[in-house]
Amino acid sequence: MASKKLGIGIDLGTTNLLVYVEGNGIIFNEPSVVAFDVETKDVIAGGTDAFSMIGKEHKKIKVSRPLRDGVISDMDAAKAMLKYVFERVQNIRDFHNATCLICCPSEVTQIEREAMRDLAIQMGIKDVFIEEEIKAGAIGAGIDIYSPSAAMVIDIGGGTTDVGVLSLGDVVLSHSIRVAGNYIDQEIIKYVHKHHNLIIGQKSAERAKIKVATLLEDEEEERVARIAGRDLVTGLPRTVNVTSQEIKTILQPIFQDITNVAYTVLEQTPPELAADIVDNGIIVDGGGALIPGVKEYFESMLSLPVRITENPLTAVVQGTKVLLRNKGSYIAQHKD
Incomplete structure (x- = not known):
């Protein structure tokens, strides 16, 4: 009798990578970043550890974001990142007997979908299918x-x-x-550059976004984020305060x-x-x-x-549980 296939659900996000494994739950929920040793090509760190290196690396370390705008821009880095994730789960060894679901944005091209499928195949997973993020996210949000x-x-x-x-x-x-989120970060960088004569990195912009971003019309108290960067005129380090009202205009x-x-x-x-x-x-x-x-x-x-x-950051990967069970088939689910 054939053994039951292991189900693996992957939300291959531009910002965060989330991986769900049947029987283990969500095994990984960290930034989609991997750091390499330039000489040996070995992975030094992944996820949160690699994210902390962004903007601080030297010539012997390369920090890479494998995805851009929802699609794989660096296949080698994406493969290395997934290998790093799976090696952290000791009891997942046989990928040949696994079904892998990868979630992608709704309008990625067929070529981009094939790149995602190839990524899993290169990991040794033969049974791979692709679903749209909004479908998995709706299920994860509790919608039938x-x-x-x-x-x-x-x-x-x-x-x-x-x-x-x-x-x-x-x-x-x-x-x-x-x-989306990364675009907002870039717009904050441009705004601070133009209005405060300060050059900041994406991590600083993201921290400001998380701390003071708002769309509320009647905010009780204006919030302030302190951002550090390099002065455009003097070239020296400097800090500025950016308000929630400024972020709202962005x-x-x-x-x-x-x-x-x-x-x-x-x-x-x-x-x-x-x-x-x-x-x-x-x-x-x-x-x-x-x-x-x-x-x-x-x-x-x-x-x-x-x-x-209720779970905006994990809704997509949580939705993969249902889709893995029936491989996205309406009939299989409808008969349950």
Whole structure:
């Protein structure tokens, strides 16, 4: 009798890598970063340890982000990162008898999907399939996507924002925009450069975003983030204070772009499914869902009820549990 295949679910995010293994739960939830020894090509660190090296490396160490805008930009680094993750779980040794699900943004090309599939095959996993992040994220948010009632999801990740409508176990329509968490960081860098004459790194921008980002109209108290960088004029280290109001001015046009994508999806949604969305509202997940005021912003702009999922950062990888069980098949799930 053949042994049961081991299920592995991977949320291969631009910012964070999450890996779920049946029987072990989520075994990895850390930044998608890997550090190499330049001479030996050996992996020095991965995840959080490698992330702490960004911007501080020297000529003997190379720190790499294997993904950019939701797709693999460095296959060798991506393979090394996954190998690093799996080596940390001692009881996972035989990848040949495993089923691997990799989640990707909704509008990646077939070539990009094949690159993701090749990544798992190079790890020794033969049975690999790809699913869209919004599908897994909806399941992870507690939505029964296999029912005839439609659900709409806005997934604001690190590299991409995906907006889609799901019904009867699959994505009816979706759109993706490469405006998300990393894009916000870059806009903060540009703003600080222009308005404060200070050059800062992405990690500093991300910390400011996490600390003071908001879309709330009536904030009780303006918050301040202290950012350190290099003075554009003197070339010396300097700090500035950036307020939540300043970050809000950066966020508003970005979230307007995301809202425009949501408009497009709603305009293309069939009438019966649109009626369901009026009743069921919109689910928001991904790291961007953690910004205060996101719920109120989308409700104001779209005139629909909005719910932030309870687990925005892990919804996608948690949703892989169900998809692994039936390999994404509507019929297999519907018969359960």
